[in-house]
Amino acid sequence: MAAPKSALQSPLLICCAISLLCYVSSYLRMPLVPKLAIDLGISPAGIGxxxxxxxxxAGLAAFPLGRLSDLVGKKQVAMGGLVSLSAGGLVLAFSSTFLQLSVGYVLIGLGMAAFGSAMMSLVTxxxxxxxxxxxxxxxxxxxxxxxxxxxxIGGTLAGRIPLSKVLLLSALMTALVTGIAQFFLPATTAEKPSKAHSHAGGSALNTLLQNRPLVGCWVATLGACFSMGMFLSFYPLYAYAEGFNTSQVGVVFLFHGAGNGLVRLPSGYFSDHVGDRRLLVFFGLAGCSLAMVVLGLANTLxxxxxxxxxxxxxxxxxFPSLGASIGEVVPKHLRGAAMGGFNACIFLGMLANA
Known part of the structure; x- marks a missing residue:
């Protein structure tokens, strides 16, 4: 009788752990690059x-890189994304001009598009x-x-050591995650379409655009991320104009983060039992609309x-229901492309508010 598999050997758990490490190491840069740009004399418009x-x-590259993961394998594209993230982090660590910072962010955009699209497809x-x-x-x-x-973590470290060293640490940590992923991430091979799908013909994009449930998921994602991008980009400015101080704005973002993070797991569990995932997507989008109205009227903390x-x-x-719905309505050999489109909608929805 075979021994039961340890939870630490679960491929899904490995994917979650590698993603956690990837985003922690790469997102160390988030509060640092704007400060570095200001120190270099770059204007707010330049930072934008x-x-x-x-x-x-990231928005333009997500779909083709997701499609590439269908053709060559999810792990291969995810590894390429980690390499690009590491390279982009190194460029940022040694940047001293607007062009160098831009090149670093382009490499990071490519890395996020590749890693995000491939990993979400792999989870399915x-x-x-x-x-x-x-x-x-x-x-x-x-x-x-x-x-x-x-x-x-990045902001805490930046109060103790120079920005360039924190950015270098971010790049080195991402490179370490790349090595861990190469060893532990489940290997995958390219998926071949079934005979029925082979005879259907047409490009992957044309095929996916004819999938109405998938297009609905993409549009819902775009709308939700437009709300999120609006909040992240402009709410601090609105709050300061209403007389809030920095610590109060931080508390507002804490409430947003707590609500977003704590509900995802129970939402995912409920999504598997509700029968129709569209119900959760509908309530989620309606809640986004209501929240934007409340934030627009808010004059108290x-x-x-x-x-x-x-x-x-x-x-x-x-979001858990959107990801699960895409996995259900798309054939396996096109999941990478579908998740690439999903990620493209996330990035482009947030870009619309940049």
Whole structure:
């Protein structure tokens, strides 16, 4: 009788752990690059263009890189993404001009597009249909935790050591994650379409655009990320204009992060039992709309915290079901491309507010 597999040997758990490490190490840079750019004399408009270079690169590259993962294997593309993230981090660590910072962010955009698209598709491949919601609940929880912990750690370190050394540490940590992923990440091979899909003909994009449930998921993602991008980009400016101080704005973002992170796992579990995942997506999008109204009317800290928490909860409710729905409605040999489109909608939705 075979021994039961340890939880530490679970391929899905390995994917979650590698994603957590990747996003922590890469997102160390988030509070540092704007400060470095200011120190180099780059204007606020220039900093905006650097950020836009990241979002535009990631948004345009996500679909073709996701499709590439269908053709050559998910692990191969994810590894390429980690290499690009490491290279981009090194460029940032030694940057002293606007052009160098832009090149670093373009490389990071390519890396995020490749890693994100391939890993989300791999999560679908490693899960069963009955557990897709839970799989995406766990995966997006660890991803979001990495995106939250990275900037917090980076900001703390920047108060103790020079910015360039923290950026170099970010690059070296990402390179270490690359080595860990090469050893532990489950190997994959290219998926061949079934005979029925082979005879259908047409490009992958044309095929996916004819998949109405998938297009609906993409549009829902674009709308949700437009709300999230609006909040992240412009709410601090609005809050300061309303008389909030820096610590109060930080509390508002804490409520958003707590709501977003804590609900993802229970939302994923519920998604597997609700029968129709569209219900959770609908409530998530409706909640995003309500949250933006509350935030727009908020003139007290309590009201702002409520709006931010509702926005976080709404995003946390919608996204596990969106990822699981895409995994259900797309054939296996096109999942990478479909998840690439999903990631493209995330980046382009946030770019629209940059």
């Amino acid at each position: 263009r650097i950020n836009a270079a990241f979002f535009l690169t 491949d490693l899960s069963t249909a009955a557990r897709l919601g839970r799989a995406y609940g766990w995966y997006t929880l660890t991803l979001y935790a990495g995106m939250s912990l990275g900037p917090a 309590v009201m702002a915290n409520i709006g931010a928490a509702v926005l976080g909860l709404s995003l946390g409710v919608a």
